Amino acid sequence: MRGILPEIARHAPDCKLVMISNPVDMLTWQALQLTGFPPERVMGTGTLVDSIRFRELLSETLSIHASDLRAYILGEHGEHQFPAMSVAQVGGEKIRNTPERRALFEKAANSGIEVFRKKGNTCYAIGQAAAYIIESVLQDKKRTVPMSVKINGFLGVEGVCLSLPVVVGKAGIERVLHPPLNPSEAGQFRVAAGAVRRLIETYL
Template sequence: MAMKVAIVGVGYVGATLAYTLLELETLRELFLAGRNLQRLEGEAIDLRHAASFFAPRQTISFGPVADCHNADIVVLCLSHKQSSFDRTHLAIDNARLFAEVVPVLTRQNPECVFVVATNPVEALTQWTIELSGLPPHRVLGAGTVIDSCRFRDALSVHLRVHPDDVRAYVLGEHGKSQFIWLSGAAVGGVHLKAADIPPHVVESTRSSGTDIFQLKGNTCYAIAQALKLIVRCIAGNRLGTMPVSTQVDLGEGFPPLCLAKPCIVGRRGIEQVLEPQFSSEEQQMWLASGRHVAATLADIHNALGDTPRAG
């Protein structure tokens, strides 16, 4: 079944994602939404020309958020300009942007699945659930798909195997409190031990995003591919397993919040949340991520108060 995908916020990430989606056979229509209509028109024309190299060609249109209707998948890439790589720095400003557009998008795209790309992604995924009033399975964030990609890449170079043969996840938060799920890491079905993962691989996983940002001022290609993977799984009902941001219950003392954990992604969004078996140390890191996201959510709620849901 071919689908309509809307990308809200067409900066570096949104534009790169739009281009990568052109090769999806399950993409029927692509809608670019934002405020700078001149920029959007230029992107749409350029993408139409690029689409002529693919078969079948998709319908590509653009406009303000008010013109975004009946999309099956809505990818939220909108963000204030980021001057640093501190993912909590722009939390309140980005949450304010979401408060403006998410209720409108929910009313106009009542059957959609939301995919959140904007940082801080875990906090804003939970914020989107609250703003939209949708069931949590229909709202998911990019999570640590990109961090897991970076980890697999660094580990594959060290072990001299293809990244596809490395099954290993970074979990928790797409940010400072992320952690490697070591007890679930394997290569060729053989579980890895701590001694198999040298410190430079861990450091590379944590720092590469910041390094890229400092060198070129943004990160766009790898995150666009991560988002394409998510969209592809939803549009094609591929039931792929990946560490996306989803609502979790951390128990007493924690509000509803989202963290990145392995999930099965399909047409309804989150088809199933998997339950990784953590070591005692990993459990503590999992809760530490939860506390970090909860603090960011508290900042958002304190600044913006009770925001009406879509309805």
């Protein structure tokens, strides 16, 4: 990272960076520091794959196409991610948070581990996610997706990268959205921030 990213910044000073490797939140933060790029041009895949898996599982139980569901997994891509069920909805209706739906989140969160156990890697899902993001930039799609981005004061959190819903277009991260999380979710977001901050302090 220390050898590659400054060279990328020198040879392609106007590029957008999409960080994929784990721990993606820490590495997205490191990319910001090493390139000096503005935050809108440095993004990590974050909880995008987790959110896609979660919506697919929800769609099966709700009998509604996954693309019509607005449900995100936010926070850290890892142990401290959480489903933002208080703002999850379909067709303007809230999706109720039930134990069964919490179990779907747990299944989505653990599915990457299960794929790795059986195949030895998880390259296809993250490859598709990266292609989706790059297409959004190149074709100015203005898609709303959860991605790891620099947090500037949301819920009192600063100095880390975590996943929030963002609008992705030709400028990169064109808007960071701040959903009205309930107190429990806000607490989980702050816990995720603390976990990523400890990684940054330990390894960077």
